[in-house]
Amino acid sequence: MPADDRIMIDGRSAFRDVAACRDLAGLEPRLFFQRVPEGKIAKNRVHLDIHVDADRKAAEVERLVALGAQLIETHSDRGPLTYVMRDPEGNEFCLH
Structure with missing residues (x-):
């Protein structure tokens, strides 16, 4: 994976074009967001x-x-x- 596909957030490496959030207990669904080149x-x-x-x-x-x-x-x-x-x-x- 090219280095420019990653960024640093709060001292941790992360993918540049994706993000997710989840229930800390792991019980509820995770929301996953991905940047795409196509417009809405x-x-x-x-x-x-x-x-x-x-x-x-x-x-x-x-x-x-x-x-x-x-x-x-x-x-x-x-x-x-x-x-x-x-x-x-x-x-x-x-x-x-």
Whole structure:
């Protein structure tokens, strides 16, 4: 594997174009993310709803926008105030 396929994160070697998150107990499914050269061409196959405490939502939106996300809309028609976001690759997700 070429050296430029890897990066250092917190002193640990990691693959440049993939990331994963998992339940520390290993009981829940793992989420695996892989960068691909193709752009998004259709509706998301997976939609993430991310819970953020109400008093932190606005700050989290600002943080994500600073990282390249885009705020699409806000609504509260189905309960709590929800921010619909789009990541830099066009995938939508919600902060609720």
